[in-house]
Amino acid sequence: MEGANGRGVLPLLGQGWRLPYVVVACLLSAAFFFGGQFVYERFFLDRPVWEELQAEPGVERVKVQRADGTEEVVVELGRVENLEATYRSLEGTLERYYRPGTFQLLITDRRSPALEELWDKGQFAVYEAAVRGNFTAMARELESQARAAGMDIKLDMDGRRIYVALYQGPYYLYEIVPCRLQGDGAAGGEAAGA
Numbered sequence: 001m002e003g004a005n006g007r008g009v010l011p012l013l014g015q016g017w018r019l020p021y022v023v024v025a026c027l028l029s030a031a032f033f034f035g036g037q038f039v040y041e042r043f044f045l046d047r048p049v050w051e052e053l054q055a056e057p058g059v060e061r062v063k064v065q066r067a068d069g070t071e072e073v074v075v076e077l078g079r080v081e082n083l084e085a086t087y088r089s090l091e092g093t094l095e096r097y098y099r100p101g102t103f104q105l106l107i108t109d110r111r112s113p114a115l116e117e118l119w120d121k122g123q124f125a126v127y128e129a130a131v132r133g134n135f136t137a138m139a140r141e142l143e144s145q146a147r148a149a150g151m152d153i154k155l156d157m158d159g160r161r162i163y164v165a166l167y168q169g170p171y172y173l174y175e176i177v178p179c180r181l182q183g184d185g186a187a188g189g190e191a192a193g194a
Contacts, residue, residue, distance in 0.1 A: 049094065058077050059090075071098055083154065109172055111171060114151075115172070135157065151166055
């Protein structure tokens with residue numbers, strides 16, 4: 001194969017560089033780069049986040065996974081008496097490790113079919129309140145439904161979200177609904193609950 005100067009192109013690699021060595025060096029460099037990134041994320045980022053979240057009261061399990069460039073942090077909560085305070089504490093921990101918009105906090109609970117049925121009925125009032133701001137009417141309606149079903153309910157809000165915690169025996173259901181009041185430009189947070 002002749003180059004523009006009449007010399008062969010491949011002999012350039014023959015001046016101390018061999019094509020197989022160049023390929024191996026490139027592959028090793030890529031492996032070190034991606035391996036180093038993996039080690040950094042796993043041991044210097046994910047592990048401290050996991051340990052700090054796991055130490056929070058009420059947290060039973062934590063799982064950090066990547067999906068489409070976003071850190072999905074799935075936290076399985078035990079029975080907590082103040083869902084708002086717990087959620088905000090978890091969120092605060094994540095905000096210390098990740099930039100805004102680069103993580104999603106998902107809360108899992110221990111639901112029963114009866115709790116799910118009550119949530120299916122009551123969620124309309126919650127989502128209506130999230131948009132219209134009729135929080136007092138929502139609270140009355142949900143508390144009445146929970147009492148009639150023999151369940152306990154705890155409602156909280158922080159201006160950005162409505163926190164619903166339903167309890168029945170060993171089961172509990174947590175839902176976190178972002179508020180978007182009329183005239184307000186943006187909703188705060190993500191809906192969570194599984």
